[in-house]
Amino acid sequence: DAKTTQPPSMDCAEGRAANLPCNHSTISGNEYVYWYRQIHSQGPQYIIHGLKNNETNEMASLIITEDRKSSTLILPHATLRDTAVYYCIVRVEGGANSKLTFGKGITLSVRP
Amino acid sequence: DTGVSQDPRHKITKRGQNVTFRCDPISEHNRLYWYRQTLGQGPEFLTYFQNEAQLEKSRLLSDRFSAERPKGSFSTLEIQRTEQGDSAMYLCASSPQTYTEWTGNTIYFGEGSWLTVV
Numbered sequence: 001d002a003k004t005t006q007p008p009s010m011d012c013a014e015g016r017a018a019n020l021p022c023n024h025s026t027i028s029g030n031e032y033v034y035w036y037r038q039i040h041s042q043g044p045q046y047i048i049h050g051l052k053n054n055e056t057n058e059m060a061s062l063i064i065t066e067d068r069k070s071s072t073l074i075l076p077h078a079t080l081r082d083t084a085v086y087y088c089i090v091r092v093e094g095g096a097n098s099k100l101t102f103g104k105g106i107t108l109s110v111r112p
Numbered sequence: 113d114t115g116v117s118q119d120p121r122h123k124i125t126k127r128g129q130n131v132t133f134r135c136d137p138i139s140e141h142n143r144l145y146w147y148r149q150t151l152g153q154g155p156e157f158l159t160y161f162q163n164e165a166q167l168e169k170s171r172l173l174s175d176r177f178s179a180e181r182p183k184g185s186f187s188t189l190e191i192q193r194t195e196q197g198d199s200a201m202y203l204c205a206s207s208p209q210t211y212t213e214w215t216g217n218t219i220y221f222g223e224g225s226w227l228t229v230v
Contacts, residue, residue: 034218043116043203043221044155087154093217098207099145099168100219102154 003027004088004103011109018075020106022088025069033064034091034100035073037084044087044102047073078110114138116222118204124228125194132190133225137206144187145219146179147203148172155203161187162209194229201226 005023012018024033032051036044048055048062050071055062061074075082087105092098117136125131137144142163147155158177159169163184173179176194181187191198207219 043223046218046220049218098143098217099157099160101157104154
């Protein structure tokens with residue numbers, strides 16, 4: 001059972017920032033927020049994850065609200081190659097039950 | 113390439129035949145996962161191994177499905193007496209068991225093996 005809620009789709013213009021929202025109102029204290037994306041016909045690609053602090057890497061930034069009930073993935077300068085399905089997943093680090101449970105994700109379409 | 117490797121990438125088989133997929137995880141990752149994905153859906157968990165031990169199996173893993181990881185390295189997923197409903201992409205993923213500051217505990221996926229049952 002997915003523990004996150006994402007809009008089904010969104011679009012943005014190439015070169016602009018893409019802000020992808022995710023709700024995880026029942027997140028537990030030991031659960032991290034993970035983001036993956038899946039470009040058509042490929043395996044899911046890890047993007048970023050965080051616990052409560054904002055995180056940034058070469059691909060994206062992750063903003064987690066102070067109450068941890070929602071987060072936003074930011075692609076600062078979207079390109080056409082960022083068109084994909086983006087999955088927001090909550091997951092316990094390590095432990096016996098650390099598998100990823102995917103929902104339907106959000107389909108991001110980047111338009112020229 | 114040191115990522116998760118899956119073979120074959122594509123397989124077309126006749127209904128009733130057996131098929132086997134192989135997964136080579138990232139070196140030194142002792143956890144290995146299998147997922148299945150059908151068109152328009154997110155990946156669905158099938159099973160996972162920690163070293164050679166199969167620790168969890170989903171209800172999706174019917175009796176016709178069997179996964180092994182005999183030496184704690186590569187894994188195979190066999191589907192016996194394939195049915196058209198088995199047509200899907202089969203994804204393998206791996207991760208370290210223990211979170212460390214250097215490696216984290218992130219799960220990395222392969223490119224998947226597409227199965228078409230005709």
